[in-house]
Each structure stands twice: as structure tokens, then as C-alpha cells.
Amino acid sequence: SVVSVKIWRAWCLTVHSISQDCGAIALNYETGLSFLKASTNGLFIACFVSLALLVGLPRYGVYVAFSPVSDNVATASADRTAKLWNTDGTLLRTFEGHLDRLARIAFHPSGKYLGTTSFDKTWRLWDIESGAELLLQEGHSRSVYAISFHPDGSLLASCGLDSLTRVWDLRTGRSILALEGHIKPVYGVDFSPNGYHLATGSEDNTCRIWDLRKKKSLYIIPAHSKLISQVKFEPQEGYYLVTASYDTTVKVWSSRDFKLIRTLSGHEARVTPLDVTGGKIFSLGKL
16 A cells, blocks of 8 residues: 655646655756755755756756766756756756657666757766767657656656657666557656666656566556556556656555555646655646
8 A cells, every 4th residue: 555645736837756765855946946855854845945047057948867876966958958956056967969859768777877868859868977979879759758767777767748658777778668559748767666667657648567578568548537647656666656747646556566546636737847755756737
């Protein structure tokens, strides 16, 4: 069962991410990117503590990810760049190369690499220490929207507006699996913690669970009445899967049989970003 689900709603925010220990949350206001510090035990978000404003970012279109091994955060932006920051607002590195606006960004489990997706139809892998571009991958016929790293760091999954999800071998840079089934763009993708399954969420309102060993769709969940914007497995044991949607709801599904456990209502408009950490679910709605 879901442990003490707490709903934290925020309006006029377009992105967020949560640190591994629930110690901070990143919010993209219309005026910039801010970080709210949580309580030291991670039980609640305290809005009365310090804010750090990152300068030099465009006002719209920023996606954020926390490093799994440090206090650094990465941003993917509509200005075609990715940036690495300290949470005190210090810019550490800029990653340039994409030819169109970025969609999302993710850290490799080792914390040594960054993956970025773009409307230029590519995803790229970057070395954080040197800033070098390690991989430039083509394989989608339309914009690449989201990526997810396999827990052991050997694979990466990408999805995009071509309704396709691909699995890539990071050692060779080759696409080893093309998952076809969604009939509209795919906006969310996430590996299960054990690495055996992949969840995808689509504009066709369904969430699909793919068995990577059998290389086929295992479950098709008619999850929402509108576009699914993001999917996330509970990251520790993978006991449940969470989906967010433009239908204003967040839903929690059992990872055993992918039946509905709970519907989280309360947002008054579409739910876009979603993160799951420490047994808690955080979602942001947009007016």
C-alpha cells in the first residue's frame, strides 16, 4: 500500500524535481527557478525557509533534475542549453549543442553523466566533469520528449512525439529495442527499480507496461481521460506506479497487477510534473 501519501499543490509552476532525501524541491516560477528547502527529516515542505534564485534562465520552458550523488541540479531549457547548478545559484557548467529547445533532462545513476532530449529529434549524453558530448543519438522521426536511465546505468529509454519508445545500449550507442503500440505521442517513460519493466504514458490516454525480457507490452492501462504527462515508479522497491494527467488527476497503481490503488484529486487544471520519493508523491498543476 502507499505510505502516507501527501499532496503538495502549487499553481503557476511549470516544472519541479525533488532531491533524493526530500530535502529540497525545485520550482520554476514565471520569474525564474527557485529552491524550497524542506524539513531536515523530509516530512514536509517548509515554505518559510530560504529561496535561491537562479539567474540567466528563460522565463518559460525549464525542466529540472537533482543529481543522485550531490546537491547539484541540472536544468534543460528552451534556450537550447542544459546547465548544471549548485542550489545556492552558482552556475557550474553549460552544455551546448542541441539545435532546438530542450524538453527534459535526467542524471545517469552514477551522477557522472547527463541525458538531454530535444525538439531537434535527438537525445544526447554529456560528461558532467568535462562538459563533453559523449553521444548524439538519432532514431526518432519527431521530437524526443523524455528519457529514463536503467537502474544499473547500462541502458537508456527515450520516447517522443512519433509515438515510439526506444531502448538504447549506452555501451555501444545503438538502439536495441523499438517499442510500438501507442497511437499518439509518448510524453513519459520510466524504468522499474528492478529493471525488468518500462512504463510509458501517452497522449492516447493509456499507460503501457513493457516487459523488457519478453520485448512486448505486458499491460495496457486505460489510465486517464486525457493526455498522460508523466509516469514514475516508486524508486526504492517499485511497489507502485504513479501517473499524472491533463485530466487534473494523479493516479497510483499497484506494480503487482497494475490495478488502481488510489486517485489523487484536487488540482484544478492539468497536472504536468510529477515526482515520487521517500514514499511521498509530489505533483504540480498548471493554470
